[in-house]
Amino acid sequence: MAHTDRKQVPLEFEQPLQALAQQIENLEKQLADNPAIESDLARLHEQYDLLRRSLYSKLRPIDHLELARHKQRPYTRDYFERWDSEWIEMHGDRKGADDPAMVLGLLRIGGHKVVGIGTQKGRSLRDKQQCNFGMPQPEGYRKALRGIRHAEKFNLPIVTLIDTPGAYPGMAAEEHNQAEAIAVNLMELAGVTVPVVAVVTGEGGSGGALAIGVANRILMLEHSVYSVISPEGCASILWRSPDKVSEACQAMKMTAKELLQLGVVDEVIDEPLGGAHNDYDTVATNAKMGLIRHLDNLRNLNRSQLREDRQKKFRNIGAFYEPAAV
Amino acid sequence: MDLKEWFANRKKAADNSQSKQPLTNEEYCALWTQCFHCRELLYTRDLRSNLFVCPKCQYHFRIGAVDRIEQLADPGCFQEMDADLSSADPLGFVDTDAYKNRQDEASRKSGLKEAVVCGTGKIRGRDAAIGIMDFGHFGGSMGSVVGEKVTRLVEHALKHSLPLIVISSSGGARMQEGILSLMQMAKTSSALKSFSDAGLLYISVLSEPTFGGVTASFAMLGDFIIAEPGARIGFAGRRVIEQTIKQKLPADFQTAEYLLNHGQVDMVIERAKLADALGALIDLHQPSAPPKHSDAKDKSKQKVAAQSTPTRA
Ligand SMILES: [Zn+2]
Numbered sequence: 274m275a276h277t278d279r280k281q282v283p284l285e286f287e288q289p290l291q292a293l294a295q296q297i298e299n300l301e302k303q304l305a306d307n308p309a310i311e312s313d314l315a316r317l318h319e320q321y322d323l324l325r326r327s328l329y330s331k332l333r334p335i336d337h338l339e340l341a342r343h344k345q346r347p348y349t350r351d352y353f354e355r356w357d358s359e360w361i362e363m364h365g366d367r368k369g370a371d372d373p374a375m376v377l378g379l380l381r382i383g384g385h386k387v388v389g390i391g392t393q394k395g396r397s398l399r400d401k402q403q404c405n406f407g408m409p410q411p412e413g414y415r416k417a418l419r420g421i422r423h424a425e426k427f428n429l430p431i432v433t434l435i436d437t438p439g440a441y442p443g444m445a446a447e448e449h450n451q452a453e454a455i456a457v458n459l460m461e462l463a464g465v466t467v468p469v470v471a472v473v474t475g476e477g478g479s480g481g482a483l484a485i486g487v488a489n490r491i492l493m494l495e496h497s498v499y500s501v502i503s504p505e506g507c508a509s510i511l512w513r514s515p516d517k518v519s520e521a522c523q524a525m526k527m528t529a530k531e532l533l534q535l536g537v538v539d540e541v542i543d544e545p546l547g548g549a550h551n552d553y554d555t556v557a558t559n560a561k562m563g564l565i566r567h568l569d570n571l572r573n574l575n576r577s578q579l580r581e582d583r584q585k586k587f588r589n590i591g592a593f594y595e596p597a598a599v
Numbered sequence: 600m601d602l603k604e605w606f607a608n609r610k611k612a613a614d615n616s617q618s619k620q621p622l623t624n625e626e627y628c629a630l631w632t633q634c635f636h637c638r639e640l641l642y643t644r645d646l647r648s649n650l651f652v653c654p655k656c657q658y659h660f661r662i663g664a665v666d667r668i669e670q671l672a673d674p675g676c677f678q679e680m681d682a683d684l685s686s687a688d689p690l691g692f693v694d695t696d697a698y699k700n701r702q703d704e705a706s707r708k709s710g711l712k713e714a715v716v717c718g719t720g721k722i723r724g725r726d727a728a729i730g731i732m733d734f735g736h737f738g739g740s741m742g743s744v745v746g747e748k749v750t751r752l753v754e755h756a757l758k759h760s761l762p763l764i765v766i767s768s769s770g771g772a773r774m775q776e777g778i779l780s781l782m783q784m785a786k787t788s789s790a791l792k793s794f795s796d797a798g799l800l801y802i803s804v805l806s807e808p809t810f811g812g813v814t815a816s817f818a819m820l821g822d823f824i825i826a827e828p829g830a831r832i833g834f835a836g837r838r839v840i841e842q843t844i845k846q847k848l849p850a851d852f853q854t855a856e857y858l859l860n861h862g863q864v865d866m867v868i869e870r871a872k873l874a875d876a877l878g879a880l881i882d883l884h885q886p887s888a889p890p891k892h893s894d895a896k897d898k899s900k901q902k903v904a905a906q907s908t909p910t911r912a
Contacts, residue, residue, distance in 0.1 A: 440815075440834060440835070441843075442834075442835035442836075442839045442840045442843045442844075443835075443840060443843060443844055444840060444844060444848060444852070446834075446835075447833050447834060447835065447840065447852075447853060448861050450819070450861070450862075450863045451815070451834050451835075452814035452815040452818070452819045452833065452834035453815075453819040453863065455815040455816075455834070456784075456788060456814075456815050456816050456817070456818075456819040456820050457819075457820070459784055459785050459788035459789070459815075459816060460788040460789070460791060460792045460795070460820055461792070463785065463788055463789035463792045464789075464792040464793075464796065479772075479781065479812075480772075480781070480784060480811070480812055480815045480816075480834070483781055483782075483784055483785060484815075486785075487785045487788075487789070499778060500777065500778060500781075501772045501773075501774055501776075501777055501778055501780050501781040501812075502772070502774055506839075507774050510774065511694035511695065511774060511775075512694055512695055513695075520694075521694075524690065524692050524693065524694060524777075525690070525692075525774070525777040525778075526690050526777050526778065527777070527778070532778055535689070535778065535779070537778050537779070537782060583789075584789045584790075584792075584793070587782060587785045587786045587789050588750065588786060588789065588790070590743075590779060590782040590783075590785075590786060591743035591744075591746055591747050591779055591782070591783060591786065592687040592689035592743050592776070592779060593684050593685065593686055593687050593743045593744045593747055594684070594685045594686070594687055595681075595683060595684050595685075596683050
């Protein structure tokens with residue numbers, strides 16, 4: 274609803290809406306004393322919606338980034354709960370840790386019983402700290418690996434939800450060999466003989482995202498982003514300037530639409546106007562419908578075909594010149 | 600050459616350079632190389648004949664793919680594959696300079712088309728598929744071409760049942776190809792999955808430096824992992840980690856020796872012994888030679904064993 278939307282902290286690109294929102298608020302206060310202004314109010318509401326639609330129709334890459342990182346953006350647990358209120362969580366890597374930044378569980382999505390794997394950012398400050406702001410440790414990737422192997426053993430499809438700034442650049446993470454943890458997941462996900470569908474729900478940050486992203490089908494929410502390095506990292510390395518984040522966003526082609534055009538992503542899932550954080554139920558339903566469609570579709574492949582299909586997908590990614598053989 | 604002689608030569612060379620036309624900066628730099636570690640000024644020709652290892656402190660210099668092949672492969676046997684693959688510019692990427700220009704610049708500096716050289720050859724008499732990354736080309740970064748060439752190498756090794764050796768040296772994924780670079784991690788790892796399932800041997804050699812997307816894909820997937828002494832190896836860069844955790848890291852953090860102590864690599868071996876080690880490792884993974892006794896003798900033994908079982912019971 275427009276009313277509640279306006280109360281939220283506006284995003285940077287939503288600033289032009291502020292003046293209208295202010296006017297609407299003023300008129301609403303006077304409405305009880307002066308019923309005659311009702312038509313003015315209605316017109317303002319209309320204008321507000323129009324402007325909002327227009328703003329959202331021409332978002333810049335950095336605006337998508339802002340939406341993808343919105344503090345109220347739905348996270349993996351929000352989706353799992355909505356898809357299956359009785360979903361059963363699995364814990365730990367069986368080697369000494371249970372990383373809350375990686376959620377693992379068994380759930381039903383429509384008629385499909387699946388292994389669900391997703392990164393989790395955490396909502397409250399305490400939550401965020403526990404989840405390390407959605408940056409899994411190697412233990413988190415190894416927990417995901419348990420899920421991958423579990424799915425393969427019981428012939429269950431794998432659904433992964435990706436929303437992470439990336440792997441954590443920490444000392445212990447390096448000592449516990451996060452590079453190996455990610456690499457092994459890439460390898461094992463490539464080899465499973467069950468359907469794998471990944472959804473980028475927020476930030477797809479580099480190798481830490483790809484570690485649960487080697488899928489037969491990759492879907493992205495409308496405002497989600499997916500990139501080889503964070504735009505901040507890219508700006509500081511290539512432009513040597515932290516002010517060039519917007520340029521980096523644009524140059525890397527990290528939005529859902531651009532990645533669809535590049536052929537890396539298979540489908541873009543609509544978000545409610547104003548972004549997923551405005552309506553969890555709608556975006557969860559949209560994502561669910563997309564997942565069911567692709568899972569149904571992948572049912573037509575047998576186990577070895579599922580692996581071939583996935584390996585072929587990644588085998589074909591890349592752009593280069595090669596002189597024709599003589 | 601002993602140290603005294605070497606110093607004498609060095610002095611002579613220095614005198615010569617003073618007496619004749621002064622050397623240009625470039626010529627001087629090519630003639631002499633200062634050791635990054637002990638700061639010793641080394642005569643480049645001597646350094647080369649010592650496999651680019653500092654004779655004083657054993658610092659292992661970065662070496663290019665061509666030098667590495669010369670050091671590693673048996674003479675004259677290396678056959679390069681896919682040499683003509685070159686980078687496209689799929690995103691039309693421009694930062695402070697256009698990606699196209701950066702590619703040309705990289706090739707001018709390295710003399711290579713891309714950051715990996717792949718082929719087949721023999722190492723101490725054993726056939727192998729060999730991939731060698733070159734940090735001197737675009738920081739050894741992995742874009743579509745590196746991913747494609749490594750993948751083709753893995754596929755070739757699988758098809759011909761060859762042991763696979765990849766020597767990594769990379770700053771990570773190539774940002775200028777965006778998501779396509781990231782996906783090369785999946786592509787190479789996927790190829791290695793099929794290779795591994797076939798029971799074939801992959802030896803990964805990590806050299807100074809190996810980071811980011813290369814470490815987090817094929818470099819860490821070796822059945823056996825070797826690191827060169829002092830090489831820095833990791834996922835995240837040291838500076839990024841220090842900024843994140845706001846503390847100083849130990850001096851030897853992310854070095855080959857540190858990784859060995861943390862169970863991440865099997866062996867740290869000096870460059871001069873690398874070819875021997877690779878040869879020995881390939882050998883140890885070949886099926887054992889059949890016993891020299893004749894088949895008939897073995898069969899008769901089995902018969903006896905089979906007959907003796909019931910009597911014992
Ligand atoms: Zn030295």
